[in-house]
Amino acid sequence: MYDISTRKRALALVGQGRSLNSVSRETGISRAAIRSWQDRLEPLPRLAPPDPGPPADHCVYAYLLGLYLGDGCISGHPRGVGYYLRIACANSWPGLIDACESAMRAINPTGRANRVQAQGYVSVVSYSKHWPYLFPQHGPGKKHERRIALEPWQQAIVDAHPWEFIRGLIHSDGCRVTNWTTRLVGGERKRYEYPRYFFTNRSADIIRLFTTTLDQVGVLWKQANACNVSIARKASIALMDAHVGPKY
Incomplete structure (x- = not known):
C-alpha cells in the first residue's frame, strides 16, 4: 500500500511530461499502479470479512x-x-x-x-x-x-x-x-x-x-x-x- 503523498509525487512526475517507464524506474513503483492512480488517487476501502457466525464445534x-x-x-x-x-x-x-x-x-x-x-x-x-x-x-x-x-x-x-x-x-x-x-x-x-x-x-x-x-x-x-x-x-x-x- 502506498500513501497519498507517494501517489501524488508519482503523478506530479507524470504531469511534468515524464513517461510511465521513467517514473517507475525513479520511484520503484510499477507502471500499472501509477496508471491506475491517474483514474483514482484514493485507495479503495478495505472490505471487512463477513462474520462467520458461531463456530460449529x-x-x-x-x-x-x-x-x-x-x-x-x-x-x-x-x-x-x-x-x-x-x-x-x-x-x-x-x-x-x-x-x-x-x-x-x-x-x-x-x-x-x-x-x-x-x-x-x-x-x-x-x-x-x-x-x-x-x-x-x-x-x-x-x-x-x-x-x-x-x-x-x-x-x-x-x-x-x-x-x-x-x-x-x-x-x-x-x-x-x-x-x-x-x-x-x-x-x-x-x-x-x-x-x-x-x-x-x-x-x-x-x-x-x-x-x-x-x-x-x-x-x-x-x-x-x-x-x-x-x-x-x-x-x-x-x-x-x-x-x-x-x-x-
Whole structure:
C-alpha cells in the first residue's frame, strides 16, 4: 500500500511530461499502479470479512475460549485484514500444547495452526480473518485493564459446555497442586497431604466468569485474594479431577 503523498509525487512526475517507464524506474513503483492512480488517487476501502457466525464445534470452542481468556492474544497482520491468534503454552506441558493446537485447527475456518518455540514456552499461532468475530473480547490494551464480558452466543456455548470452559481456564492460568499440613494423631504429629486447584488471573471479569461457571457445575471455591481462586473441598476436588485433571 502506498500513501497519498507517494501517489501524488508519482503523478506530479507524470504531469511534468515524464513517461510511465521513467517514473517507475525513479520511484520503484510499477507502471500499472501509477496508471491506475491517474483514474483514482484514493485507495479503495478495505472490505471487512463477513462474520462467520458461531463456530460449529461448540465443545472445542468452549475449551479454546478458556485458553484465550487466560494466555491468549489477537494481533492484526501489519499488511492485511487478517489476524493472528496466539496462545502461550509452557514447555512443561506437551499434552496441553497438542490440545491447544488441535482446538485452534478445529475452530479456525482455514483449519491451520503452527507452533513457534520461544524461551521456556511454545506460542501456538493461527492466522484468520475471523478471529475478532470468534473472540469479540479482543481489544486494545491488556485484558485486566478493560471490560471482559461474553456475548450471548458465547454464554450459551459456555452454559452448554461448562467443563470444557473451566478446563481451558485451568490449562491456561490454573494448576493442581498437593498441599500439606501437620496434625496431631494419637498424640503424635503427622504430615497430612491434600490436593488443591488454583486459578490466578488479574482480571476481575475473568475471575467472575470462572467462579460463576464453577457455581453452575457445583464446585465449591474460595477467593484467596483479588487474583486467586482456590478449590480444596474433597467433593469439589473429585469433580475437578473427573472433568479437568492436572496439566500433562
